[in-house]
Amino acid sequence: xxxxxxxxxxxxxxxxxxxxxxxxxxxxxxxxxxxxxxxxxxxxxxxxxxxxxxxxxxxxxxxxxxxxxxxxxxxxxxxxxxxxxxxxxxxxxxxxxxxxxxxxxxxxxxxxxxxxxxxxxxxxxxxxxxxxxxxxxxxxxxxxxxxxxxxxxxxxxxxxxxxxxxxxxxxxxxxxxxxxxxxxxxxxxxxxxxxxxxxxxxxxxxxxxxxxxxxxxxxxxxxxxxxxxxxxxxxxxxxxxxxxxxxxxxxxxxxxxxxxxxxxxxxxxxxxxxxxxxxxxxxxxxxxxxxxxxxxxxxxxxxxxxxxxxxxxxxxxxxxxxxxxxxxxxxxxxxx
Numbered sequence: 001x002x003x004x005x006x007x008x009x010x011x012x013x014x015x016x017x018x019x020x021x022x023x024x025x026x027x028x029x030x031x032x033x034x035x036x037x038x039x040x041x042x043x044x045x046x047x048x049x050x051x052x053x054x055x056x057x058x059x060x061x062x063x064x065x066x067x068x069x070x071x072x073x074x075x076x077x078x079x080x081x082x083x084x085x086x087x088x089x090x091x092x093x094x095x096x097x098x099x100x101x102x103x104x105x106x107x108x109x110x111x112x113x114x115x116x117x118x119x120x121x122x123x124x125x126x127x128x129x130x131x132x133x134x135x136x137x138x139x140x141x142x143x144x145x146x147x148x149x150x151x152x153x154x155x156x157x158x159x160x161x162x163x164x165x166x167x168x169x170x171x172x173x174x175x176x177x178x179x180x181x182x183x184x185x186x187x188x189x190x191x192x193x194x195x196x197x198x199x200x201x202x203x204x205x206x207x208x209x210x211x212x213x214x215x216x217x218x219x220x221x222x223x224x225x226x227x228x229x230x231x232x233x234x235x236x237x238x239x240x241x242x243x244x245x246x247x248x249x250x251x252x253x254x255x256x257x258x259x260x261x262x263x264x265x266x267x268x269x270x271x272x273x274x275x276x277x278x279x280x281x282x283x284x285x286x287x288x289x290x291x292x293x294x295x296x297x298x299x300x301x302x303x304x305x306x307x308x309x310x311x312x313x314x315x316x317x318x319x320x321x322x323x324x325x326x327x328x329x330x331x332x333x334x335x336x
Contacts (some may be wrong), residue, residue, distance in 0.1 A: 024137035029143050029169075035326070036169055040122070042067040042198065045171075046191040047077070047119055049063055051291045052184050053331050054233070058292060061336045062119050065196070071203045071234065074119065081307065085294060087111070087287070090203040094287055095280055096294045097209050098305060101271055104209055104280035107287045107296065114286070116150040118159070118174045118187045124162050126150075141166055147175065156325060157184060170194070185291065205280065230256050234261040234329040236322060262322065264315035266309050266330065271308050290328055300328050 024032075033086040045064040050057055068091060072089040086097040086160070094107040117123040127147045128134055135146040145162045163173040170192040176185035187307060201207045231240070238260035246253040256266040285298030295304030301314045301322040311330060313323055 007089065009290055012164065024050060024143075029136070029164075033164075033169060037122055037125050040068060040322075041195050042071075044191075044193045044196040045119070045189060047187050048188045049119060051253060052186075053291070055333075064066070064119055065198065065202060066120070066122070067198050068205065071198075072120075073203055073208065075141065084305070087218075087294060088203060088205055088208055090205065091110075092205065095205050096287065097205070099209060099281070101305065101308070103271075103305070104205065105283045105296070106280040107283050107285070109287045111287045115289075116176075117184055117289070118160065118176050121171055124171060124174065127160065128162060138166075142172060154322070155179075157327065163165075168194070169286075176217060185196075195202075227268070229256075229268060230309075230330050231256070231313075232266065232326045232330045234326050235260075236318070238262050238264060249258045262315070262317045263317055264313055264326065267310075267314070268313045269310045271305060271310050286322055288323070292331065295327060297323055297327075 010033075017142045032211070036194065043064075043066050045062075047062045047064065048064050049060045051060070053091070061077045063073075063075040063077075065071075070089060072085065072087065074087040075084065077084045084099060086095075088095040088097060088100075092106075092108045094111050096105045096107070098104070112120055112123055116127055127150060131147040134148075137144045143164045143166060145164075147160055147162065149157055149160050151157050157176050158179055158241070159181065160174045161173075161177070162171070164170065165172050171187075171189045172184075173189070174187040175183040177183050181260075186300075223296070229243070235258055239256035240256060241259045242255075242257040244255045244257075246255065247332050249269040250272050253267060253269040256268075258264050258266070283296045283303075285296040285301075285303075288295050288297045289304070290304055293304050293306045295302055297320050298318065300316060300318075301312060302320075303310070303312045313327055313328070315323065318326070
């Protein structure tokens, strides 16, 4: 009886040892991810990105193409508003295309190297590798990392949870969280094709602008220049002291003046659709992801376009991070 008991115990120990040998440590997975990144020639990814803003949410379909080492094509579509915006990087630089407005902008930027990007696979791997204190867990089908982010203003979004499929280390779900661990950005990956092939024209600015222009309705010009004025929910202590409307030849401009320790001016103006230019507008400043749209931030100002409205915040008191923080919250009508 004793011999049989010892055999059972020995068998169980062998099973436990085999199971332990089969499970990978955090360092093992990070090593595999770095190896996969080094061998990756490119990828095509489809995802759904949900942005939570207060009680509201906006959903974007995101198509990501990457050709190693530095070519990118990120197409963001808001299905409800039938709007599209594309970030393009090729040997000529970084571009943001807004086909419905026939607008294209060129940035002198090292995007996407300068911050975290929740929908870019190699950015997620870099975030995992960079955070030596990242938390790691494993389930039956996934490896899960909790890491710090590298956003330009990471005080608002300091933490992210990255869930990878065990089978091929492809991304499954990414949640970017605020300090209270509320998920404000969620990216759900539905299709990942590693080492995808591309045509020479896939990252060409003019050809992408033309293709998008053919597939999207152009935002119609309207004689009705009315639009809903938006106010930031973050003001860093400054108070709204003046709201002025300026009549323009083709519309109106609204100027909001905030005064306090961190004074700033917020300008809003309806966009007029113009004939497409063969050359993009050069933008002074760096590309910044505002969640609902792409903006340009520089010393003392930040600009962006959303829903056919141009926005600009200018200030001598706000840092670039503070400009971004306020711009991210100009998303709805609030009590003045």
